[in-house]
Amino acid sequence: MDNLLILGVNTRPVVNSAKKLDYNIFSSSYFTTLDFPEGICEKHILNEEIDSTCGSFQENFSSQKLLENGKEYLDDADLIVLTSGISSDDFKGEYKKYQKKIIGNKSTKDVGDKYRFYQKISNKFLTPISFLVSEIDEFCEILKEYDDSQFIVKPNQGSGGYNTLLLNYDMFIEDNHMKILIENMINSLGEILLQEYISGINISSSVLSSYSDAKTIINTRLLSLNDLGYSGDYKYCGNILPLDIKSLQVLNNYTIAHDEIGVKNLNTDVSKLSEEVIKECKLIGSNGVDLILSDDSEDDILNNDLYLIEVNPRFQGTYECVEKILSINLLEEHINACNGQLIEEINPKGHGIKEIIYAPHRLKQGNLNIEGLFDISKEGTIIEKDEPLVTIIKESNNVKKGLKEINKLKEEINSNIYPVN
Incomplete structure (x- = not known):
């Protein structure tokens, strides 16, 4: 029986899949939670203690x-299987010799570096105009040149929506606090990405690929906090899947017609584009492609442009929802794909909704051992403002009903958290 090591920020979902396969399982993660599988050899970075703070993920990871x-x-x-927070390119120095054990991409530098990715694919796919900036004067000059446009500012590597700002030239010139934020980002990161803002619906594809072929297994509606009413906050917070009329119609300020054929064509276009991108990047296993369906024409949004934003060369945040909706073991299919065998039949059933809940303020967590909640911290720990608190995962045949059930769970969460100074 082979020894399988799973590495990542939160390995719980993949460890659950591994337990159904024939491996001795080991895990190294940042988080470990009350719902982490028992009987696993594991080590974690964050040690939760009653009445002690969990601190800042960004600062400590x-x-x-x-x-x-x-x-x-x-x-x-x-x-070795990698999840979010680590890539094969992180295996440097004394760790480089372990790269050969990785099941999946052996190098992701062409996609992990967002500007490098943009340079590689911008002449082949529709992408937002992007600039790599390392000086504040250069930043200002670009905004001035495109003074009629809005831009997203974000780290050139990593992110997940962290340290992401929306601005234009006037905002930058008039808001001194914004200038200071940008200067601090440049000083801290060395360089930042300035990317044309595309207004529309965020879409994500889950693709399985071998060395010779790629297959999109599901498309989803990707959610940021901005989609949920937290204006200007672009942190990733979940998905609704599969991509269909029901998942497209919710959370929008515009109407999408009941056009089954249009949505089918959209899915076909998204799937084909995602497969082409993954093959172009020569990625294998389970990978994600993020796109935006622009809302330039609100009268016929299904015919609007699809912009390629980035590729995630790893398991996606939709992991558990994909497994539930498609009735598959995604880890097993990832391993099969890396060995040249792609899944054949895919039969989605119902809808899956995932939402990550972030702490609205500094708080002490009560008892959140509630059905439908995952990634639950130890009772009595202190969670800092804007840090991840808990994950909600819901299956439903009706998206609106599923969202209502999620809102009820949020009420339960709110009654079991307590503000602290």
Whole structure:
């Protein structure tokens, strides 16, 4: 029986899949939660203690810490699977020799670096205009040149919506606080990405690929906090899947016609584009493609342009919803794809909704061991404002009904959290 090591920010979903397969399982993660599977050899970076703060994820996490945390497992591992927060390119120095054990992409530098990715694909696919900026004067000059446009500012690598700002030239000139934020980002990161803002619906594709072929297994409506009414906050917070009229119609300020043929054509276009991108980037296994369906024409949004935003060369946040809706073991299909065998039949059933709940203020967590909630921290720990609190995952045949049930769960969450100074 092979030893399988799973590395990532939150390995719980993939560990659950691995338990259904024939492996000895090991895990190195940042988080470990009350609902983490029992009987697993695991180490985690964040140690939760009653009446103690969990701190800031961004300040306390790094891929190198993740490798150091799981160092004792690396030699014994026969196979390594990577989830969010780490890539094969992070295996440097003393860890480089373990790259060969990774089931999946051996190099992701062409997609992990967003500007490098833009340079690679911008002449082949429709993409937002992008600039890599390392000086505040250069930043200002670009905004001035495109003074009639809005731009998204974000880190050139990583993100998940963290440190993402929407602005234009006038906002930058008039808002001194904005200038300071941008200067701090440049000083901290060394360089930032300035990307044309495309207004529309965020879409994500889950693609399985071998060295010779790629297959989109499902398209989804991707959610940021901005979609849920937190204007200007673009942190990733979930998905609604599959992509259909029901998932497109909710949370919009414009109407989408009941056009089944139009949505079918949209799915075909999204799937084909995503497969072409994955093959162009020579990625294998389970990968995600993020796009935006522009809302330039609100009268006929299904015929609007699809913009390619980025590729995530790893398992996506939709992991558990995909497994439930398609009745598959996604880890198993990832391994099969890396070995040249792509899944054949795909039969989605119902809808899956995922929403990550972030702490609205600094709080002490009560008892959140409630059905439908996942990634539950220890009771009595302190969660800082804007840090992830808990995940809601809901299956439903009716999207609106599912969202109502999620709102009820939010009420239960709110009654079990307590503000602290």
